[in-house]
Amino acid sequence: MDSCSHPSLVPLDDALEQILHQVTRLNSLPQTLSIDKALGRILAEDVVSPFDIPHADNSAMDGYAMKAEDSTASLTVIATVYAGHPFTGEVKKGECVRIMTGGEIPKGADAVIMQENANVESDNNSLYNTVSFREAASSRQNVRPKGEDIAKGACVLKKGHRLKAADIGLLASLGLSKVSVVSPLKVAVISTGDELQIPGTPLAPGQFYESNGFTSSAMLERFGVEVINLGIVRDDLEELRNAFRKADELADVVITSGGVSVGEADYSKQVVEELGQIDFWKVAIKPGKPFAFGRLPSSYFIGLPGNPVSSMVTLHQLGFPILRKLQGEQDKSRIRIKAKTTKPLRKRPGRTDFQRAIYHTDVSGQVWVQATGGQGSGLLTSMSQANCYIVLEQERGHVEQDEEVMIEPFDGFIA
Ligand SMILES: Nc1nc2c(c(=O)[nH]1)N[C@H]1C(S)=C(S)[C@@H](COP(=O)(O)OP(=O)(O)OC[C@H]3O[C@@H](n4cnc5c(N)ncnc54)[C@H](O)[C@@H]3O)O[C@H]1N2
């Protein structure tokens, strides 16, 4: 271990592993929702396709459908096929049908030639047009096969998947109007601290406006849980006991901010230990070192540090994986990509550093990144201006200009 490493701090990945090991999926009852209300929700069961999509072979082009082997001859156009209006007859040798994109390939035909490659030879004395082609077709040319997108019986979306816009469309294309999703977790949010004041009211000397309850609630709303914001609780043991007991009754998870460090009024951990237990404290992450995890009688406890950036970073990096596991969500690992720094970065070995930054790509495709100014854990503007983290490895020191670093673009829950 590097001499600068703090021996009691657990490296981030180990911390996550230790914490998640103690978390089990909650057995909440699934809910049935109409698909237009299910965006962002977690599937409670696999979705299996009841049929092939497309249902039948259909045309990828506006043109003519025939037997491929016939395409060098002059053919009689026996019908016009529109999408949604299949032709019930059969295409025989010497025949073709005019067909529109999406139209079902009729019996007997196996290829489509686009109309730009066709010469229509009208004959006023005949009931039908004849058509010849500038290309010879190969079998299956311009035919979108039955089941090309989804085969009957295929598992289209897996239990634990978070529904995106395309998934809602996919459910609709399967003819499903309802879907079974996991009931939202109930998450209580508490901000602790004597110095905190509610925005919209005047500040007394020494007070600060509370912001962590707002950032946490906003992130949690986006994340799709039911947020119960219990507001500010003073640094008083009895008030904290009462608030934590109430939160424990109301919620599956109690998330607090502040009071998890070593100060004389940092009571949150003490109260959790009285009512339940602290399973984990202190992770080698900057900002956010005093992050705590534990249990109250009937809920999980997540103790975020009070500094506003620390509270956001730890909710995102440690809190969200816990919530994902509780609701049985498949964890899609975070995307990290390489970038080069436009300016040097200050960093001391010992903790994985999540510096707030802006990245962009230049014309050559190179990704560049620059920190958003001061990186103090109370500087919320550094977060507000950022579109990514620069993730600097635990034992890394200062970073020079033009050095390669890993960045983590913000996902939709924090951006
Ligand atoms: N002697 C030590 N002191 C501190 C250490 C340490 O290891 N030894 N760790 C520091 C680190 S790192 C952090 S992070 C903070 C976290 O402390 P707490 O979680 O106990 O948070 P508080 O002391 O209650 O508050 C810290 C800071 O954040 C402001 N705050 C708190 N809640 C809110 C809120 N809801 N909205 C906006 N701002 C909030 C508070 O006013 C303080 O300025 O401890 C260091 N100290």
Ligand code: MOO
């Ligand atoms: O770990 Mo603290 O969040 O750096 O200020």
